[in-house]
Amino acid sequence: MAPGVKGIDGAPVAVLAAAGLGVAVSELAEEVQPTRDRLVQHHRVTMALLRNGGVAPFRFGNVFPGEAELRQELQGRAPELQEKLKSLAGCVEMAVRLAVPAGQKPASGTDYLLHKKRELHAADHLRANLDKVVRDWRQDMKGDSLGLACLVEQARIAEFKAKVAEIDMRAEVSGPWPPSSFV
Amino acid sequence: MTDLPDLPDDQAVEDDELSLVDLVDHVLNKGVVLAGRATIAIADIDLIYLGLNVVLASVEAARRTAGLDREPS
Numbered sequence: 001m002a003p004g005v006k007g008i009d010g011a012p013v014a015v016l017a018a019a020g021l022g023v024a025v026s027e028l029a030e031e032v033q034p035t036r037d038r039l040v041q042h043h044r045v046t047m048a049l050l051r052n053g054g055v056a057p058f059r060f061g062n063v064f065p066g067e068a069e070l071r072q073e074l075q076g077r078a079p080e081l082q083e084k085l086k087s088l089a090g091c092v093e094m095a096v097r098l099a100v101p102a103g104q105k106p107a108s109g110t111d112y113l114l115h116k117k118r119e120l121h122a123a124d125h126l127r128a129n130l131d132k133v134v135r136d137w138r139q140d141m142k143g144d145s146l147g148l149a150c151l152v153e154q155a156r157i158a159e160f161k162a163k164v165a166e167i168d169m170r171a172e173v174s175g176p177w178p179p180s181s182f183v
Numbered sequence: 184m185t186d187l188p189d190l191p192d193d194q195a196v197e198d199d200e201l202s203l204v205d206l207v208d209h210v211l212n213k214g215v216v217l218a219g220r221a222t223i224a225i226a227d228i229d230l231i232y233l234g235l236n237v238v239l240a241s242v243e244a245a246r247r248t249a250g251l252d253r254e255p256s
Contacts, residue, residue: 003185034211036203036206038210039203039206039207039210040201040206042210043201043209043210046210056215057209057210057213057215058213058214058215058217059210059211059212059213059214059215059216060210060214061211062209062215062216062217070217073217074217077217081215084215093209097204111187174205177209178209180209180213180214181208181213183213183214183215
């Protein structure tokens with residue numbers, strides 16, 4: 001772990017070797033509830049691991065009573081997690097959100113359905129044209145907005161962004177993110 | 184050892200520029216669940232998604248009010 005990367009609440013992060021995997025852990029005095037600061041720190045640690053050569057991101061809040069319990073759980077899941085790491089190697093997640101054109105809030109039920117249809121069509125169009133640049137994708141809904149999570153090779157991030165802009169000027173790209181949509 | 188181009192400098196994105204919605208989506212809503220019991224029960228994620236922004240904001244507001252907010256040194 002790169003020096004200076006602190007964990008949640010400033011706790012040191014250690015990398016445990018267990019079941020052929022490396023697992024980043026911190027010791028905490030008590031089970032922690034999510035706060036903005038803690039989510040940010042979880043994200044920072046995961047990004048550091050991503051930079052270090054790849055990561056299967058954990059959801060916030062995986063807590064074990066002790067190292068023995070963690071190792072036991074890992075033992076059972078090791079083959080699956082190793083496969084995951086292999087499939088994610090060298091890749092990041094890029095998020096694409098389809099922007100609603102300004103002033104086009106649907107005024108009626110019919111309008112809304114038409115809007116949804118246009119949105120799905122835009123998503124289909126994006127996916128079809130991004131096919132060569134992405135390794136994998138997931139479509140998702142965040143609240144009322146449609147988006148794509150794309151698994152992109154680290155070396156092709158710039159190419160991906162350019163391709164999205166070329167296909168749909170209104171689409172918003174964010175990333176790189178750790179590939180949590182693909183675990 | 185892989186030979187990858189550097190990721191854009193993560194620290195260039197300030198902590199307070201990371202949107203809460205994005206953080207919740209990537210860190211709280213997705214990712215491997217190894218422990219039998221994660222902090223937020225998975226089945227409740229969709230239900231609390233909208234409420235969580237309020238909860239997180241409330242926790243931080245409460246800490247500030249109680250003078251518990253630790254500034255980084």
